[in-house]
Amino acid sequence: MSPLVIAFLVLALLTCGSALSLLWTKNLLHAALAMFLTMLGLAGLYVLAYADVLAVAHLLVYVGGVLILILFGIMLTNQTNQTNQTNQTDTASSKNHLMTRESSRLLPMSIGLSFFLGLFWLFTKGPWMNNLPVTGDSKLREVGLGLLTEYAFPFELAGVFLLIALIGATFVAKNHD
Amino acid sequence: MTDIPVLYFLWVSAFLFATGLTILLLKKNTIFVLMGIELILNAANLNLVAFSKNDPSMQGLYLSLFVLVVGVCEMAIALAIILQVYRNYRAIDVDQFTSEF
Numbered sequence: 001m002s003p004l005v006i007a008f009l010v011l012a013l014l015t016c017g018s019a020l021s022l023l024w025t026k027n028l029l030h031a032a033l034a035m036f037l038t039m040l041g042l043a044g045l046y047v048l049a050y051a052d053v054l055a056v057a058h059l060l061v062y063v064g065g066v067l068i069l070i071l072f073g074i075m076l077t078n079q080t081n082q083t084n085q086t087n088q089t090d091t092a093s094s095k096n097h098l099m100t101r102e103s104s105r106l107l108p109m110s111i112g113l114s115f116f117l118g119l120f121w122l123f124t125k126g127p128w129m130n131n132l133p134v135t136g137d138s139k140l141r142e143v144g145l146g147l148l149t150e151y152a153f154p155f156e157l158a159g160v161f162l163l164i165a166l167i168g169a170t171f172v173a174k175n176h177d
Numbered sequence: 178m179t180d181i182p183v184l185y186f187l188w189v190s191a192f193l194f195a196t197g198l199t200i201l202l203l204k205k206n207t208i209f210v211l212m213g214i215e216l217i218l219n220a221a222n223l224n225l226v227a228f229s230k231n232d233p234s235m236q237g238l239y240l241s242l243f244v245l246v247v248g249v250c251e252m253a254i255a256l257a258i259i260l261q262v263y264r265n266y267r268a269i270d271v272d273q274f275t276s277e278f
Contacts, residue, residue: 008181012189019196019216028208035212042219045189048181051226051238054245060219062246066215066252073208077263085270096240100179100206101270112199128183139235143242158246162218165250173257 009046015041028074028098036067053143074098186227193220207259207269211252218248 018037025031039062046055078098148157197216204210224243229237263269 004181008185012185012207015189016192016196021201022212022216023196023203025207028206030270031209031212035215039219040218042193042223045186045223046226049186049223049226049230051229051241054222054226054238054241055257057242057245061249062215066249068207069252069256072210073259076260077208077269100204100209102203102205105203108199111202112195115198116195119194120188123184123187123191126184128187139238142235143238146239147219148233154239154243154257158243160245161250162270164181169253169257172254173260 004048008045009040011044011048015045025098026102028100032067032070032074035070036063039067047134052138053140064108183227183230186230188221190223190227193217193223200212203268205272207262207271208256210271211255211259215252217250218244230232 007009015038016084016147018034018041022034025034039058045054046058055063193216197213197220200213200216201210204213222244225237225241225244229235229241259269266274268274
């Protein structure tokens, strides 16, 4: 086995394992940590697919932006359990009240498992060619040139879209009283 | 230099998609549901990147960059909406609202 494949296996295990723990946990903070690990593993997988530009952007956006946003969302919508509030003496030793509710596990998990098996079967049967020539170096220069020439309009549109989303999010989140 | 087959990436992305779908169906907290949507989005992104791996024109890579941007916008707007819902109803679980229609 080549070292590339071993690195892929490690990163895929990290990604899939932390995605499973994101599925399994009921604690919102643990879920945020699991999502952080998933995004880290995904960035590594992007690097292995020769998309290092996207990997860096992914790390910046998800670990730096979305995760902080989610943590703020968790903090601002924190529902303290009224039942545990009364007999809670010291906050340091007690558990946090971030446990969430979920529906019964059987039906969603069987649907997810069947979906995974179906996709697995479909992908394995697919006519993918594995012996294509590898363009195995950084594509930073090509991506930068392409974004400013061939894809200049969608690039600018994405910038305007981000601005609209920023203004819209601040407007929606502000206190309207 | 050996290359990682496309199929491996597809397996990982199928797993991520199925996990995201299960989270979407299983969890009742809206922030959890949003995390599931992010997983699904990233599974699609991984597929795009894996298929543009051997493509000299790299169209999948460009599309995945724009998917990233749209995903971030969706996350910001959704969290703002969740905040407003929490402010009005004091709950963000998806089964605690009943429609009046």
